[in-house]
Amino acid sequence: PAERAALMDRIAELLQQKNAVLVAHYYVHPDLQDLAERTGGLVSDSLEMARFGRDHAAQTLVVAGVRFMGETAKILSPHKTIIVPELEATCSLDLGCPTDAFSAFCDLHPDRTVVVYANTSAAVKARADWMVTSGCALDVVNHLKSRGEKILWAPDRHLGAYIERATGADMVMWNGSCIVHDEFKAFELEGLKADHPGAKILAHPESPAAILALADAIGSTSGILKAAREMDASTFIVATDNGLMHKLRTQNPTKTFIEAPTAGNSATCKSCAHCPWMAMNSLQGLAAVLESGANRIEVDAALIERARLPIDRMLGFTA
Ligand code: 13P
Numbered sequence: 001p002a003e004r005a006a007l008m009d010r011i012a013e014l015l016q017q018k019n020a021v022l023v024a025h026y027y028v029h030p031d032l033q034d035l036a037e038r039t040g041g042l043v044s045d046s047l048e049m050a051r052f053g054r055d056h057a058a059q060t061l062v063v064a065g066v067r068f069m070g071e072t073a074k075i076l077s078p079h080k081t082i083i084v085p086e087l088e089a090t091c092s093l094d095l096g097c098p099t100d101a102f103s104a105f106c107d108l109h110p111d112r113t114v115v116v117y118a119n120t121s122a123a124v125k126a127r128a129d130w131m132v133t134s135g136c137a138l139d140v141v142n143h144l145k146s147r148g149e150k151i152l153w154a155p156d157r158h159l160g161a162y163i164e165r166a167t168g169a170d171m172v173m174w175n176g177s178c179i180v181h182d183e184f185k186a187f188e189l190e191g192l193k194a195d196h197p198g199a200k201i202l203a204h205p206e207s208p209a210a211i212l213a214l215a216d217a218i219g220s221t222s223g224i225l226k227a228a229r230e231m232d233a234s235t236f237i238v239a240t241d242n243g244l245m246h247k248l249r250t251q252n253p254t255k256t257f258i259e260a261p262t263a264g265n266s267a268t269c270k271s272c273a274h275c276p277w278m279a280m281n282s283l284q285g286l287a288a289v290l291e292s293g294a295n296r297i298e299v300d301a302a303l304i305e306r307a308r309l310p311i312d313r314m315l316g317f318t319a
Pocket residue numbers: 025027044045046047119133134135219220221222
């Protein structure tokens with residue numbers, strides 16, 4: 001613990017020296033979340049990470065999360081230096097949606113408005129009309145539907161199917177998924193719920209439809225936190241990456257949070273629903289990149305110009 005505290009102090013000092021700010025996602029290690037808050041940075045969902053990074057005066061943004069979050073920050077602030085603790089931290093949704101195949105899919109549907117999730121590469125965003133995160137996808141698609149637009153959606157099939165059911169929009173979909181949320185199991189969740197009859201189920205919309213059907217509230221990571229604060233229950237079963245447990249528990253010290261069951265675990269497993277790429281972020285890695293200036297995110301200038309349009313649309317719509 002003393003070493004850990006010293007490392008955190010050292011990082012805080014380096015952030016200040018380098019005029020850098022730390023922006024972290026709710027799924028990274030609690031130490032990184034706490035450090036972001038303690039040093040005047042932010043811990044939040046993908047939508048607010050993008051907005052905060054764009055608006056902050058610091059010339060260097062340190063993004064603790066996964067690669068697409070660093071790329072989004074670079075696209076929105078091309079003149080800032082964007083560094084990440086781990087360049088190899090990717091996402092199964094991004095990996096499962098290669099640019100050429102996605103572009104060919106778009107070519108098959110020229111009449112559709114292309115809406116992509118934040119969890120994609122800069123090149124995929126450059127092919128899109130809109131970018132969305134789980135925090136605003138419902139509102140954006142409702143808006144597009146009201147304008148009579150048909151939608152091409154990529155890459156998360158569970159989030160897409162949820163939006164389609166909720167809005168009734170005409171959507172064709174890419175077949176991608178998040179390896180963490182895809183593992184939640186409805187049969188086991190029903191069993192857990194039976195053991196905790198008063199518990200409310202909170203789920204991220206990257207979870208399969210059978211999980212969402214059992215949920216009392218469905219939302220982005222920020223949406224889940226809001227529901228947990230506002231819902232009148234003392235116990236919650238949570239279907240999302242267990243990195244969110246830290247904030248759920250610190251914001252609600254009198255409430256109990258239980259992880260939803262995944263394929264390979266029992267209800268008591270504490271580490272199954274955790275993203276291996278989010279887990280690559282560490283205090284040691286962060287200190288090392290701040291010392292060395294390594295792990296910069298670079299995006300081709302032409303790509304930045306094109307990929308910015310769908311992100312700006314989303315930020316304008318949600319402002
Ligand atoms: P949100 O925090 O926007 O809900 O995103 C979840 C996610 O997929 C991050 O990996």
